[in-house]
Amino acid sequence: MKIKKKFLAALVIIVFLVSSFITLTGIYFLCGFNRYKISDTVRFFSALRLIQTYYVKKVDDDKLIDGAITGMVNSLGDPHSIYLNQSLYKRLMEQTEGSFGGIGVVMQYDKDKKIVNVIAVMKNTPGENAGIKPGDEIIAIDDTPAKDFSFEQIASHIRGPVGTSVTLTIKNAQGTKQIKITRATIKTATVSHQMLKNNIGYIRIGMFAENTGNEFTTAYDDLQKQNMKGLIIDLRSNPGGLLTSCVQIAKQLVPKGIIVSTVDRNGKKEVFQSDLAQTKYPIVVLINKNSASAAEILSGALQDTKAATLVGTKSYGKGSVQQIIPLGSGRALKITIAKYYTPSGRSIDGIGIEPDVPVQLNLNGTIDNQLETAINVLKEKMK
Numbered sequence: 001m002k003i004k005k006k007f008l009a010a011l012v013i014i015v016f017l018v019s020s021f022i023t024l025t026g027i028y029f030l031c032g033f034n035r036y037k038i039s040d041t042v043r044f045f046s047a048l049r050l051i052q053t054y055y056v057k058k059v060d061d062d063k064l065i066d067g068a069i070t071g072m073v074n075s076l077g078d079p080h081s082i083y084l085n086q087s088l089y090k091r092l093m094e095q096t097e098g099s100f101g102g103i104g105v106v107m108q109y110d111k112d113k114k115i116v117n118v119i120a121v122m123k124n125t126p127g128e129n130a131g132i133k134p135g136d137e138i139i140a141i142d143d144t145p146a147k148d149f150s151f152e153q154i155a156s157h158i159r160g161p162v163g164t165s166v167t168l169t170i171k172n173a174q175g176t177k178q179i180k181i182t183r184a185t186i187k188t189a190t191v192s193h194q195m196l197k198n199n200i201g202y203i204r205i206g207m208f209a210e211n212t213g214n215e216f217t218t219a220y221d222d223l224q225k226q227n228m229k230g231l232i233i234d235l236r237s238n239p240g241g242l243l244t245s246c247v248q249i250a251k252q253l254v255p256k257g258i259i260v261s262t263v264d265r266n267g268k269k270e271v272f273q274s275d276l277a278q279t280k281y282p283i284v285v286l287i288n289k290n291s292a293s294a295a296e297i298l299s300g301a302l303q304d305t306k307a308a309t310l311v312g313t314k315s316y317g318k319g320s321v322q323q324i325i326p327l328g329s330g331r332a333l334k335i336t337i338a339k340y341y342t343p344s345g346r347s348i349d350g351i352g353i354e355p356d357v358p359v360q361l362n363l364n365g366t367i368d369n370q371l372e373t374a375i376n377v378l379k380e381k382m383k
Contacts, residue, residue: 208241213248240293292316300342319349
């Protein structure tokens with residue numbers, strides 16, 4: 001009798017272990033882990049456990065996991081795919097919503113020399129109050145050299161919670177100095193506009209945020225009411241942003257047909273199209289080496305469809321699409337999921353868009369020579 005009970009107990013344990021193994025294996029495969037060797041998964045968790053157990057100092061588990069995910073993303077070798085910790089994710093969301101804690105400066109980044117220059121300072125902002133001027137070079141943020149960061153990371157480190165401070169090391173003709181600046185809420189419209197002489201409308205798009213499409217429509221409608229005859233769109237130093245906002249604007253400017261198409265790793269293609277019968281006005285677009293991503297999508301669509309003439313210098317060359325995937329606990333992955341192609345099928349990733357009329361900006365001049373060139377080109381198109 002005792003033997004039978006022992007046998008039954010052993011049988012129950014065996015059945016439990018086998019069913020547990022089958023269940024866990026099922027979960028493992030359903031979650032997609034079947035793509036990886038079990039040994040690799042074991043190796044990862046073994047390393048994590050060994051560090052937690054034997055490292056000479058007590059470790060923060062959150063930092064370990066953050067570091068592991070950061071390492072995985074960095075191994076891709078893609079500067080546009082990044083792991084967003086709680087701080088970076090919050091700042092990115094604030095940026096796309098059009099309100100954030102910052103200092104109120106517009107920067108330009110030379111990706112070859114890794115130099116960051118201030119090209120504009122917003123009025124009544126901490127940056128203006130601290131004495132930052134256009135032309136100043138930012139060589140360090142909180143004592144970390146700017147060259148150690150990507151442009152996106154530089155912007156994220158300068159932004160931050162309202163009321164906190166950031167220390168910038170500034171270099172200009174007077175020398176080098178450190179400035180400690182307290183961040184404030186920066187509410188900024190991403191679109192500005194005005195009517196120039198000869199009924200030339202001018203619209204400046206700073207970036208493509210959540211409300212940029214609506215802001216553009218308001219500006220465009222206002223210029224039309226003022227009897228606009230031609231339009232200049234300034235996309236210089238526009239880092240890009242939301243594809244949806246870019247497409248919303250393109251539908252008002254690009255003639256009927258393809259605006260942009262995206263292709264993912266599996267060859268799946270998504271096409272965004274315009275239903276506009278024809279362009280209403282002659283258009284000139286200003287671009288430079290810091291016009292990137294969505295700014296290049298709009299520029300490329302207008303150039304390929306002959307709807308606009310591009311003036312300035314070659315654009316940045318970011319021809320990829322990123323998706324933000326929340327991971328929970330205020331963290332997310334920003335990862336490249338597709339390449340985009342202009343209406344003619346061009347991929348400009350790592351190449352950029354060449355302007356139809358090349359013009360280098362004269363930094364020592366008293367006028368904006370690129371804008372003056374754009375005006376002259378537009379006058380010819382308006383004849």
